[in-house]
Amino acid sequence: MIGGGEGAFIGPVHRIAAAIAGNCRLVAGAFSSDAERARRSGEALGLAPERSYESYAALVQRERELPADERAEFVAIVTPNHVHAPAAIAALEAGFPVLTDKPLTDTLDAALQLQEVAHRTGGLVGVTHTYTGYPMIRQARALVAAGEFGAVRRVAVRYTQGWLAKAEDQGGKQAEWRIDPARSGLGGAFGDIGTHAFNLVEFVTGERMTRLSAELRAAVPGRQLDDDGAAMFHLEGGARGTLIASQICTGDANGLEISVWTEEAGLHWRQEQPNSLRVVRRGRPEEIWTPGVDRAYLDEPAMAVTRLPSGHPEGYLEAFANIYRDFAEAVRGRAPQQPVYASLSDGVAGMRFIQAAHDSSARGAAWVELA
């Protein structure tokens, strides 16, 4: 693991997810760009001192020198955005598959460079777009893909948070780097959570976004990155959509919600109640689909990520664990047919989306192609 030391938010999440996955074990880390903090973090996590490295460069170099049955099987990157690309490239060059937090990188250029290295080295890259790990999101995709519901016609997605609603909310290690362009890159609200919303739209509909018109802004005075924005977009099949990504929506926590309307049905899901998928077919009572290993009506992709009998709620950590489980399987050559982690090309598409949103916004919400 690279990053995720003392005080980090997403590092511990990755570690718990890996523990739930059941097929992963933390064996080495470079937990901080601060060598002393990295050491302390490794110790706190019970790592052997010689596997707790002072930098990602040291990690990939020394791990590759270990015997095959001892060295790390893959590298997880949970640093601020600007480190994703260099760390991932170093890992790929050293022969390690890479599972990285989203967004893929800090800039589109960095993403393309990473993609080039991945293609050249043939290394596997996965991105942790957590929300596609929820069973009901996979069920939604399966329902749309089955074709019975007809073409997608409209999508409404929003990811609203309130944690940056005020200037004084900017304390904390996380806020600190997220609002700093040097470390966040394009990662304001659109980069940080808009990209989740984007990924969810493409995942559920099975279609690529082709163009968008976006308006981003820093609503809180003095902020350099966007903290609030919205977009209208088109999907390749002709559907239209709206997307809101904002971190100044006071009172909201992780308000990721999606509605997809097709010719024959509407599908509705909210991340904060992830175990309910509302499906409304023309002329029929509304239906609430729920996960459970006993739910014979679920399709395989949903069932494959369900651990418990119905009525025992799984949550965010289990969704995240599904990503780790599938990625570890893929590393071992046993990739499931529809893996839970986002692919490298999904990650690059996410960066194109962020860049396009910024470009559009800079030109008065002009339409920008995502090609």
Added chain:
Amino acid sequence: MIGGGEGAFIGPVHRIAAAIAGNCRLVAGAFSSDAERARRSGEALGLAPERSYESYAALVQRERELPADERAEFVAIVTPNHVHAPAAIAALEAGFPVLTDKPLTDTLDAALQLQEVAHRTGGLVGVTHTYTGYPMIRQARALVAAGEFGAVRRVAVRYTQGWLAKAEDQGGKQAEWRIDPARSGLGGAFGDIGTHAFNLVEFVTGERMTRLSAELRAAVPGRQLDDDGAAMFHLEGGARGTLIASQICTGDANGLEISVWTEEAGLHWRQEQPNSLRVVRRGRPEEIWTPGVDRAYLDEPAMAVTRLPSGHPEGYLEAFANIYRDFAEAVRGRAPQQPVYASLSDGVAGMRFIQAAHDSSARGAAWVELA
């Protein structure tokens, strides 16, 4: 009453609303542009034959000749859109106040012409934007207006229906005229329900919409009017917003929903659960506000439109009744300070909104000022 005869949807709604209001009585009508249908409708409603007229022209002319204590006190217009303006103008010229269904007219020109007549004659005009008649919408407005929540920063509103999702859904008297430009005017999805969403935004925030970028379309092949669209907009105080108005959202009935995020709180309301206003303040547990004559925590504007103790749900008809009650009071010179019916200028603003949305859409979602 003008319009609202046999087979109509909104006519009976107006009549029940008036009955609930308790201060209105149906005394005369011109229920259809078809004289025989008008007569039959009047008879079915138990009107005296001489007060059931063959046309709106006949109605306003003959009613004005009746003694003051016998004649209709005001005229309600519930016809297809293209009749709103001529009927209203005829009524105003004859000295009758006018309560008309929304949108105010079929075109912006007609609206301006009606406004001119109203100003010249001094006649009162009200518009039935039903949703502002709900207690919790009035409470939302009161909470925003009180100032404690700070400035509005983002709004998300949508009004999604599925009743025109398929070409074959176009049966029925209502669908027939609604999708006919000759009778609907600008009244596609944006005109029919987008204008409700627009009105709700302005009502709850207490701010005017200043500009928008919209994309409308006829998603169902062969349709002449928009049945699906979305917009991004600005409010005068600097807030940004998104608006969806669509009648092809399969499975949705009257999915009018609004979220308003201010500096200190988020407010959330859904028309299909109108008795719950979700209020989320920074750092506090989410609150659900509900109506009831025993709810001492409600502000006066909400209390004024509440009939029942808490826990006995009021609905759409009661919201509509509030409009009739207040309009009748206003006609009698006892207008409440914050009347429930939309004003003429609200109605004109609604027409400007529809026109602007069409203009923007025609120009590739260019920004259009609403001034």
Added chain:
Amino acid sequence: MIGGGEGAFIGPVHRIAAAIAGNCRLVAGAFSSDAERARRSGEALGLAPERSYESYAALVQRERELPADERAEFVAIVTPNHVHAPAAIAALEAGFPVLTDKPLTDTLDAALQLQEVAHRTGGLVGVTHTYTGYPMIRQARALVAAGEFGAVRRVAVRYTQGWLAKAEDQGGKQAEWRIDPARSGLGGAFGDIGTHAFNLVEFVTGERMTRLSAELRAAVPGRQLDDDGAAMFHLEGGARGTLIASQICTGDANGLEISVWTEEAGLHWRQEQPNSLRVVRRGRPEEIWTPGVDRAYLDEPAMAVTRLPSGHPEGYLEAFANIYRDFAEAVRGRAPQQPVYASLSDGVAGMRFIQAAHDSSARGAAWVELA
């Protein structure tokens, strides 16, 4: 109308309900046992002074002397409980059908006496158990009655209110008589709202309650009538159930909820969200049934009490209006096959239930047959 004058809660509800019904008109009243208050109330309601009577005795006597086409067609009783029986008997003896608020009477003896008079005179008696007027309750009954769901096996019903949670809540005209045994009779929490819950169970399941074990108490010191209680019960088909009726459940308004589990499905309904019926079949996604004149999937009894298209919520007043509409039709010899109002025998069953609950409680929650 007898009772329901100044300051009353349920009187205005009955009057609005009658207005919505569309086939009723208030023509006469004896609105209070206080003659002056009765007069003032009649005046406020715009009644002709000669039709505003000083007592129910005067009302029935003088109305019967009016020509048939002028006199009241039926009498609605909305007084405190102890007046139900004498007023109803007087009306029946004078030839007027009677629609009375629940519970039928103040004591079981009075109910049996009223029943005797009704049988002798052949007069129609209806009881306003409002909640069976909701479309989704009628749909629930239809679903159970259709047989496809198999036998009922368990029922959970509760009606919890908080308005009498504290001694100091006892202000107000309503609380005053409701907690006074002389006027309420058996009408504590079990009489006032437990009887609604009882009626709902019998209505939805289509089965009679055969025995119960109940424990009632006055939780607030100094109160003479029960304000809190619960029961276990059996239905004639072998199902078991629990019933809670309490007016000290702080924070609850009209928390009437019912769950009915049959061999093949569960049905769940809450009065405060009356337009959602949750139906969960074995091995299928949960379904939410909702009303609407366009809901082709609804059965006739639900459709018959639905006024609006789906998504425009109807509420308590409309449910109440359905009772008036059906009762007025029945008075005119056009009773629907499954009328909305509760019958005399339902009303008597309700009194037996209340009496049995009191008897059981007095004997340490011993089982009591409801015969």
Added chain:
Amino acid sequence: MIGGGEGAFIGPVHRIAAAIAGNCRLVAGAFSSDAERARRSGEALGLAPERSYESYAALVQRERELPADERAEFVAIVTPNHVHAPAAIAALEAGFPVLTDKPLTDTLDAALQLQEVAHRTGGLVGVTHTYTGYPMIRQARALVAAGEFGAVRRVAVRYTQGWLAKAEDQGGKQAEWRIDPARSGLGGAFGDIGTHAFNLVEFVTGERMTRLSAELRAAVPGRQLDDDGAAMFHLEGGARGTLIASQICTGDANGLEISVWTEEAGLHWRQEQPNSLRVVRRGRPEEIWTPGVDRAYLDEPAMAVTRLPSGHPEGYLEAFANIYRDFAEAVRGRAPQQPVYASLSDGVAGMRFIQAAHDSSARGAAWVELA
């Protein structure tokens, strides 16, 4: 770990919970009473063959002979009920602390015997009543305990499942032993899930149940154990309550719900939406409390079991993990002040409850003291 081999439901849950806890590691097991299955299960779990035992007797005997820094620190028992007591006693006699699934044992006698051994040996015993591991349940207890809400007056709890609704549902390893009195002991619906409901009532209210009147039955013909039942009960502070425990409630999964009404507020929680605690204070808007490390309004006991920021739902596995974490800490002498696991005396109280329910039911729902 004793029990929990191939095909078991709760064994894997315990193992994932321990992995999330972060302070536990599976080092040894006797996973089945069938030696070959035990061996296979151990192998599948990656245990060293010498730590995978053929019986619990072998496990406790051989583990105690290992050096202190190698041997298991405590024993988790996840067998059918009838093995809990003998396995726990063997473990305690060998000096191992015991964490056992619920109910504590198969019979009250066995529970008392276990208690005697625990007292004699001084060994720690914990019971996994999972639901008290949810943050919002701990918050509910904290709110009641704080005293501001006044005395508890009424409680309604139910745990309804539908998985045994039909005779043909009895397939599967779990159903097999659960409906077999020889292995389940008192563990029908009341033993299996009623005891969870009981524990939840005592935990949230902080009061002991003093007496109950219960009616249990086997609703599905041919079944030997209760699959459906209900009870009325009293708490030591004078509150009254109802409890339903049923496994024939078609359509329900794990429908554990509790409402606690106090003098000043109502508290409502549902296991299937565990991250929402509804708190309704007298005269105030309803509140929804939710977990999150950023929720400064939460009390310490809730915060102590919260891992994620608000809006990222935790679920059943995390609740279970909290039990493991606290038990492991307690074993190491660092027991938190309010540990998440149920204590031995809670477990014994649960067995008294089950026994009392059976006794009451056998005597026609007579009141039975729980002393």
